[in-house]
Amino acid sequence: xxxxxxxxxxxxxxxxxxxxxxxxxxxxxxxxxxxxxxxxxxxxxxxxxxxxxxxxxxxxxxxxxxxxxxxxxxxxxxxxxxxxxxxxxxxxxxxxxxxxxxxxxxxxxxxxxxxxxxxxxxxxxxxxxxxxxxxxxxxxxxxxxxxxxxxxxxxxxxxxxxxxxxxxxxxxxxxxxxxxxxxxxxxxxxxxxxxxxxxxxxxxxxxxxxxxxxxxxxxxxxxxxxxxxxxxxxxx
Amino acid sequence: xxxxxxxxxxxxxxxxxxxxxxxxxxxxxxxxxxxxxxxxxxxxxxxxxxxxxxxxxxxxxxxxxxxxxxxxxxxxxxxxxxxxx
Numbered sequence: 001x002x003x004x005x006x007x008x009x010x011x012x013x014x015x016x017x018x019x020x021x022x023x024x025x026x027x028x029x030x031x032x033x034x035x036x037x038x039x040x041x042x043x044x045x046x047x048x049x050x051x052x053x054x055x056x057x058x059x060x061x062x063x064x065x066x067x068x069x070x071x072x073x074x075x076x077x078x079x080x081x082x083x084x085x086x087x088x089x090x091x092x093x094x095x096x097x098x099x100x101x102x103x104x105x106x107x108x109x110x111x112x113x114x115x116x117x118x119x120x121x122x123x124x125x126x127x128x129x130x131x132x133x134x135x136x137x138x139x140x141x142x143x144x145x146x147x148x149x150x151x152x153x154x155x156x157x158x159x160x161x162x163x164x165x166x167x168x169x170x171x172x173x174x175x176x177x178x179x180x181x182x183x184x185x186x187x188x189x190x191x192x193x194x195x196x197x198x199x200x201x202x203x204x205x206x207x208x209x210x211x212x213x214x215x216x217x218x219x220x221x222x223x224x225x226x227x228x229x230x231x232x233x234x235x236x
Numbered sequence: 237x238x239x240x241x242x243x244x245x246x247x248x249x250x251x252x253x254x255x256x257x258x259x260x261x262x263x264x265x266x267x268x269x270x271x272x273x274x275x276x277x278x279x280x281x282x283x284x285x286x287x288x289x290x291x292x293x294x295x296x297x298x299x300x301x302x303x304x305x306x307x308x309x310x311x312x313x314x315x316x317x318x319x320x321x
Contacts, residue, residue, distance in 0.1 A: 058304070062303070062306065066303075094308075102306055104309055105254060105255065106254075108254070109254050109255060149251065149309060151250075151308075183252070
């Protein structure tokens with residue numbers, strides 16, 4: 001598969017993402033500077049990495065959504081292309097309207113950087129379909145603005161459409177208030193759009209994909225995505 | 237014509253504003269118990285050229301909805317004053 005990793009001014013997880021995709025998962029990767037207006041037609045997945053695009057000025061992701069490359073990313077997504085935003089990438093996708101909801105300041109007003117646990121909700125999405133069953137994932141978070149919010153009607157609709165990808169939980173998989181690190185509505189850690197081709201999550205799978213780091217749960221998410229895409233290409 | 241736009245972007249009432257809550261608690265802590273409902277938002281100023289006041293209002297509203305605020309979490313209002321040198 002061919003991945004395109006977008007680099008905004010202030011992105012800081014772009015090289016980690018490239019490393020995981022290229023060296024660990026052995027995929028083809030191109031980096032795309034945000035000023036570019038186009039990318040190769042045969043890119044299968046666009047990744048918006050974590051970081052602090054435009055210094056988080058105004059709101060996280062609010063200025064990045066107007067970067068020239070984003071017109072092409074939005075067009076790509078609208079044509080069914082796969083787009084995956086991690087942390088700041090998730091914030092940019094919400095700001096762009098490609099994903100529902102918004103990411104607010106953490107409820108405790110602190111930047112939180114630690115390992116947390118998540119459990120998949122929707123079992124059919126590209127990111128969750130091939131995850132091992134009945135197993136929680138330990139993935140690090142590192143954000144100040146990760147409190148997912150959408151109004152009640154939107155959340156209800158998302159539940160029906162299987163758009164809730166991950167929820168924060170404890171190490172036994174119990175979704176509870178005490179396992180919610182940032183005050184996200186319904187412990188939501190990751191979502192997708194109605195069409196199931198645009199994904200966003202606050203935890204960082206690329207920071208938990210290398211054996212050297214002592215935790216490879218994040219790799220399972222990338223592997224699920226790859227298996228899903230391979231299935232698709234076999235069918236077509 | 238040139239106008240000064242003075243814009244307030246505020247978190248929606250339905251949303252918990254943890255900054256406002258913390259400031260509220262501190263104010264109570266130092267004795268200002270008469271204070272309640274502290275909410276914290278942003279104040280943004282800019283100057284804008286427009287042929288008429290109506291066009292300026294239209295443009296500022298557009299900029300506020302498209303860029304300066306996110307309707308999922310914020311509302312806005314603004315004051316427009318003509319700048320005369």
